[in-house]
Amino acid sequence: MELSVRHQTTYRYETPVSEVALRLRLQPALLDNQTPRDWTVTVNGALVQSFRPNAFGDGEGFFHRRTGVEEVVIVAAGLVATRDRAGIVSGFRQEAPLPVFLRQTPLTRPDGALGDLARSVADPDRLACLHALSAQVRDRIGYRSGTTSTASTAAEALAQGQGVCQDQAHVFVSVARCLGIPARYVVGYLLAPEGDQALRETHAWAEAWVPGLGWIGFDATNGLCVTDHYVRLCCGLDAQDAAPVRGSVFGATAIAIQADVMIGVAGPSADQQTQQQQ
Amino acid sequence: MSFFEMQAPDGAIRACYAEVKRWIDETGIEGLHRRMDEAEAIFRRIGITFAVYGEGGDPERLIPFDLLPRVFSRLEWQRLEQGIRQRAQALNAFLYDVYHRGEILRAGHIPQELVYLNPAFRPEMLGFDPPGRVYSHIVGIDIVRTGPEAFEVLEDNCRTPSGVSYMLENREIMTRMFPGLFAKGLVTPVDNYPALLLKTLKEVAPPACKGDPVVVLLTPGSLNSAYYEHSFLADLMGIELVEPMDLFVENDRVWKKTTAGPRLVDVIYRRIDDDYLDPLAFRPDSLLGVPGLFHAYRAGGVTLCSAPGAGIADDKAIYVYVPEMIRFYLGEEPILANIPTWQCGDAEGLAYVLAHLGELVAKEVHGSGGYGMLIGPHATKAEIAAYADRIRANPGGFIAQPTLELSTVPTLGETAVVQRHADFRPFCLVGEQMRLVPGGLTRVALTEGSLVVNSSQGGGVKDTWVLRS
Numbered sequence: 001m002e003l004s005v006r007h008q009t010t011y012r013y014e015t016p017v018s019e020v021a022l023r024l025r026l027q028p029a030l031l032d033n034q035t036p037r038d039w040t041v042t043v044n045g046a047l048v049q050s051f052r053p054n055a056f057g058d059g060e061g062f063f064h065r066r067t068g069v070e071e072v073v074i075v076a077a078g079l080v081a082t083r084d085r086a087g088i089v090s091g092f093r094q095e096a097p098l099p100v101f102l103r104q105t106p107l108t109r110p111d112g113a114l115g116d117l118a119r120s121v122a123d124p125d126r127l128a129c130l131h132a133l134s135a136q137v138r139d140r141i142g143y144r145s146g147t148t149s150t151a152s153t154a155a156e157a158l159a160q161g162q163g164v165c166q167d168q169a170h171v172f173v174s175v176a177r178c179l180g181i182p183a184r185y186v187v188g189y190l191l192a193p194e195g196d197q198a199l200r201e202t203h204a205w206a207e208a209w210v211p212g213l214g215w216i217g218f219d220a221t222n223g224l225c226v227t228d229h230y231v232r233l234c235c236g237l238d239a240q241d242a243a244p245v246r247g248s249v250f251g252a253t254a255i256a257i258q259a260d261v262m263i264g265v266a267g268p269s270a271d272q273q274t275q276q277q278q
Numbered sequence: 279m280s281f282f283e284m285q286a287p288d289g290a291i292r293a294c295y296a297e298v299k300r301w302i303d304e305t306g307i308e309g310l311h312r313r314m315d316e317a318e319a320i321f322r323r324i325g326i327t328f329a330v331y332g333e334g335g336d337p338e339r340l341i342p343f344d345l346l347p348r349v350f351s352r353l354e355w356q357r358l359e360q361g362i363r364q365r366a367q368a369l370n371a372f373l374y375d376v377y378h379r380g381e382i383l384r385a386g387h388i389p390q391e392l393v394y395l396n397p398a399f400r401p402e403m404l405g406f407d408p409p410g411r412v413y414s415h416i417v418g419i420d421i422v423r424t425g426p427e428a429f430e431v432l433e434d435n436c437r438t439p440s441g442v443s444y445m446l447e448n449r450e451i452m453t454r455m456f457p458g459l460f461a462k463g464l465v466t467p468v469d470n471y472p473a474l475l476l477k478t479l480k481e482v483a484p485p486a487c488k489g490d491p492v493v494v495l496l497t498p499g500s501l502n503s504a505y506y507e508h509s510f511l512a513d514l515m516g517i518e519l520v521e522p523m524d525l526f527v528e529n530d531r532v533w534k535k536t537t538a539g540p541r542l543v544d545v546i547y548r549r550i551d552d553d554y555l556d557p558l559a560f561r562p563d564s565l566l567g568v569p570g571l572f573h574a575y576r577a578g579g580v581t582l583c584s585a586p587g588a589g590i591a592d593d594k595a596i597y598v599y600v601p602e603m604i605r606f607y608l609g610e611e612p613i614l615a616n617i618p619t620w621q622c623g624d625a626e627g628l629a630y631v632l633a634h635l636g637e638l639v640a641k642e643v644h645g646s647g648g649y650g651m652l653i654g655p656h657a658t659k660a661e662i663a664a665y666a667d668r669i670r671a672n673p674g675g676f677i678a679q680p681t682l683e684l685s686t687v688p689t690l691g692e693t694a695v696v697q698r699h700a701d702f703r704p705f706c707l708v709g710e711q712m713r714l715v716p717g718g719l720t721r722v723a724l725t726e727g728s729l730v731v732n733s734s735q736g737g738g739v740k741d742t743w744v745l746r747s
Contacts, residue, residue, distance in 0.1 A: 019526070021569030023558040050530055052577060055404035062558075062573040064528045097380055099394035100401045237401070240562065248557050248569035 001084075001228045002266040005189050006077040007202065009245050010258045016068030018251035025234035025244045026076035027051040027059030028188070032083070032091035034231060039078030044069065056184075057094035058234035074245060079266055080231045087225025089207060089215045089232065098209055101182035107238040108174040111155040117171075118178035126181065126210050130218060133175055137168050137220035150239065165204040165221040166239045172206040172220050173238070182209040184235045185242045186217065189263050191229040193222075201259050202244060207235060231263070281425045281685040282697050283348065294351040294745055297464055298688070301456070302346065302695060310690050314345045317451055324447070342738035343448065348687045348700060348720040355744045358421070358429060358704070359714055361614030364604060366417040366706040369436055369591045371607035373413035376590060377403045382606050388599045393590060397644070400552065400587030402559060406576055409482040410710055413585040415547075416475070417706040418442075421614065423685035430615050430682070432701060434600065436592040437584055438549050441719040441739075442705050443507040446471060446514070448741040449717070465743045468717040472514035474707055479545045481709030485578040486531060491544040494518045494534065496525070498550050498566055508549050522550070527570030530577035545581045546571075552586045560586075594643045594677055595621065617682065623674035631669065631678040635662050639729075640669065640678040653729065655681050684729055687740070689722055699723045701731050702742065716744035 007026065022043065028036045041048045043063045051061040104110065110118070121136055123129035141163050148156070148163040154174040157167030169185050176183035183206055190203040205219040205226065217226030226232075236242030279287070284295040291299045302310065321343055350358065375382055376393050383390045393399055418439025420432040449468055453460050476493060483491035497508040499521050512519035518534070525543065526533055533540035553561045559572035574580045590596060598619045601612040620627040620638075631638060640652045652665040669676045686697035704718030720742045721731035731737040 021527070021558060023570070023573065050573070050577070054576070055402050055406070060573065062527065062530070062570045064526060064570055066526065094405050096401060096404050097383075097390070097394055099390050100399075100404070102391070103395055103401070246558050246562065 002079055002081045003189075003191055003229075003231060004079050004262075004264050004266040005231060006075065006260075006262045007189065008076075008260045009074040010256075010260075011072040011247065011249075011254050012256040012258075013070050013072075013249070013252040014255045015252045016070050017072075017249045018068060019066050019249065020064065020069065020072055021248045022063040022072075022074070023243075023246040024048060024051075024061040024063060024074065024076075025054075025058050025187075025242070026074070027061065028080055028231055028233055029053075029058055029093070030091070031089065031232065033085055033089055033226075033228075034083070035081040037079040037081065039076070039080070041074070041076045043074050044072060053094050055094070056096055056235055057092040060234075072247070072249075082228035082231065084228040087216045087218070087227075088213055089217050089226065092215075098182040101184050101209065101237070102177050102180065103237055104174065104177055105238045105241065106153070107151075107240060108154050108170055108177065110174050110178050113158050114155055114171065114174050115178060117158065118175045121175070122179060127213070127216075129179065130176065130181070130208050130210070130216065133172060134218045134220045134223060137171050137175075138223050141168050141171060143168075143221060165219075168220040169204045169206045170238060172208075172218060176206070176208050183207065185238050186232060186235045187239075187242050187244050188233045189231040189261055190219075190222075191263050191265070193229070201261055202233070203230075204239065204242075205230075280683045280697070280699065281423065281428075282687075283423070283685050284688045284695075294349045294354075295688075297459070297462075298347055298349055298743075301459060302688070307690070307693060307695070310345055313455060314343075314690060317343055317345060317455060320451055320454075321447075341444075342724060343451070344689050344698075344722055344724070344738050344740040345452075346688045346690055346695065347452065347741040347743045348702075348722075349743045349745065352745050352747055355716055357613065359716070361429065361612070362417075362419055362421075362704055362706050362714060363712050364608065364610060364613050365419055365431065365434065365600065366414070366708055366712060368600065368603040368607050369417060369434060370411070370413055370708055372603045373436075373585070373588055373591050374411045375607070377406065377413075377587065382603065385606070387602045387606055388596070392595055396590055396593055396595065398587070398589040398593045400590075402572065403585065403587040408585045409484055409581050412482055412708050413588040414591060415478060415482065415583040415708050416442075417708060418703050419614075419706065421702045421704070422617075422682060423702070424683055425685070428615075430617050431600070432617060433594065433597060434592040435703075436588045437551070439703065439705065440504045440507050440549075441703055441721075442471060443510045444739045445705070445715075445717055445719050445742065446510075448739060452741045464745055464747075466716040466746055468715045471705070471715045472511060474713045474715065475511070475547075476515040476517065478707040478709035478713060479547055479583055481711075482581050482583065483544045484575075484581045486580075487544040492542060493545040493547060494520045494525075494543050496520055496522065496546050496548040496550055498522075498554065502549070504549065511547075517547075522554075522566050522568050525568045525571070527568060527574045527579075530574050530579040532568070532571065532574050532580040543580060545583060547583045552589065555582070555586060594641065595623070595674075598677075617679045620678045622669050622676040622678065627678075628669070628673045631676070632666055635666055635669075635678070637681060638678040639681055640665060640676055643675050643677060653681065681729070687720070687722060689724070689740075696726070698726070699729050699731065700740075717742045 051059040054060040121132040144162040154170035157163040173183040207215045414436035418435035480491045495512040532543040554564045554566040556571040557564045557567045604612045622628045636654045642650045684699040687700045689698040700722040707713040
């Protein structure tokens with residue numbers, strides 16, 4: 001399936017900022033699951049070309065300007081041909097040692113309740129265990145936006161019993177690591193089942209390692225393994241580590257941050273346009 | 279009985295101390311005290327008042343200087359030097375390995391999780407090749423002596439070991455006050471250290487550098503306890519001392535803001551911890567740091583000395599495996615021994631440590647500077663019991679070592695020359711080649727019988743001589 005994506009992030013400042021620095025992980029990698037095409041990233045209209053693979057193989061770029069702007073508009077857009085591979089994600093050009101993905105972080109550090117959850121889903125059959133975990137996460141943490149923040153931990157989300165995809169993915173990786181299963185937090189885009197443009201933000205899910213199969217993408221929010229409806233941007237040990245945009249500005253504080261994701265199946269018209277350009 | 283480095287038990291003066299002894303006798307205790315007051319006045323005037331790496335304490339407090347030099351013979355130094363170089367080489371080989379294929383872990387010599395789950399390990403560094411494959415460009419190795427032939431390594435410092443300015447200043451003061459002592463040329467000079475350091479830093483210039491590399495020293499600022507050393511070294515190397523706000527990153531290169539416009543920087547000798555280097559790569563709440571610095575580093579636009587993540591090599595849990603590293607990477611036997619160490623993280627070690635805590639020195643794995651450690655033989659029963667509880671609560675966080683009979687060096691007492699325990703920190707430079715000036719920092723415990731040489735706990739410093747022949 002070919003998906004067309006346009007992801008715009010806008011920062012507005014109350015006064016012009018004197019210096020803006022951005023770390024961008026907005027370049028989907030070429031994987032067995034996905035082939036990006038005509039993908040560009042711009043900041044206030046200027047093309048960012050400095051993308052190169054980081055330690056986990058994800059494209060990472062950097063943008064810097066020393067000018068007074070009141071608004072920073074980051075646009076990542078292009079086409080991605082996706083393939084349904086029954087949840088298996090492979091073809092990484094750089095692989096980190098698996099035990100690295102057993103590292104807990106301040107956002108995933110397990111408490112007693114997460115440890116109990118781990119014991120309840122433990123199963124020598126790793127795939128079965130991870131499916132049970134995914135179902136448990138969906139069950140135990142109801143999806144409700146506005147109940148948690150970006151600083152919420154896995155332990156807090158589980159205690160509260162509600163949260164968003166970030167919280168569900170945090171709980172999933174925290175518990176998987178408790179069980180000795182390498183797991184990582186993934187950010188990307190999801191073509192929502194209801195149709196085009198239903199989801200207006202980036203999505204988060206998890207990948208866990210299964211010997212013999214490799215990395216499997218688990219979307220606990222939707223109770224699914226990843227399909228050709230998913231575009232993978234980057235991964236990390238937690239949401240903070242995997243942030244697609246991390247910024248540092250001097251001279252002002254942001255008064256508004258807005259993210260807009262438009263995703264749809266690239267139509268015949270889009271194909272024709274591309275063909276005409278060739 | 280501790281080994282006294284100046285004098286054999288039968289009263290004979292050891293040959294390397296002959297000149298020092300002659301000078302002590304000639305000057306007399308009263309004379310030495312007068313000169314000591316002068317030396318202290320000079321130190322105060324220059325303003326050397328910083329603490330040694332990670333020791334905390336009041337940065338404005340003057341670290342006591344003891345006038346009597348500590349002396350190594352040529353032969354002693356040769357063996358020390360070989361051992362130090364060997365260790366610095368193995369530590370860098372280990373760093374390259376764990377940030378690449380991890381062969382030493384695959385071979386089962388070091389438990390994987392001890393490295394990959396260690397907070398000092400930086401996953402961001404995986405797969406990156408720093409120039410010359412060097413991670414730790416200045417390796418400070420803390421060495422103790424327990425006998426005429428017995429030198430042992432207490433710990434390694436692979437990040438940004440400090441204290442080298444004491445080595446330089448102590449020698450400078452001694453030369454200025456006692457030119458006669460050095461006139462015969464018996465003592466090997468150390469004053470070429472800044473030139474060798476600069477040479478080393480230029481050798482690891484990044485791929486993007488064209489021409490003569492521009493090197494700067496990056497300091498957190500004047501509030502840092504080692505700021506004096508930062509400005510002192512920058513001055514001696516003739517390079518600029520910069521703070522994070524002086525730098526920015528653009529087009530994968532690092533630039534220094536100047537009144538005449540941006541100026542390229544190739545190599546950064548950073549005296550800032552990993553966490554505070556770059557808020558976009560490491561701690562996001564850090565107000566220090568240069569946004570994008572790590573990106574420029576991975577892009578080959580700048581070299582950071584030391585490399586982020588170099589601290590995994592000097593972690594106390596990793597320390598016990600350094601002899602194994604030397605065998606694995608160099609195919610050699612360690613020249614300098616480790617101190618036997620029990621890890622409370624394994625059951626056997628824990629049982630031994632809990633049963634013998636009264637005889638051992640116990641330390642926190644991630645602690646430094648003599649804080650949070652227990653010296654069993656000097657502790658009360660209650661202190662030992664309380665410490666045992668702490669170990670039981672988090673066994674993996676502790677190691678223990680036997681109480682060592684540290685050697686003693688001559689030190690100026692009230693009315694006589696007295697013996698005080700000392701350690702030694704030489705500084706090995708690693709670039710395209712390894713360099714070591716003959717000397718280092720000798721720290722001395724000024725309290726009688728004390729084994730703690732840290733300046734925050736009543737330690738002082740002294741000049742260290744390596745004899746020419």
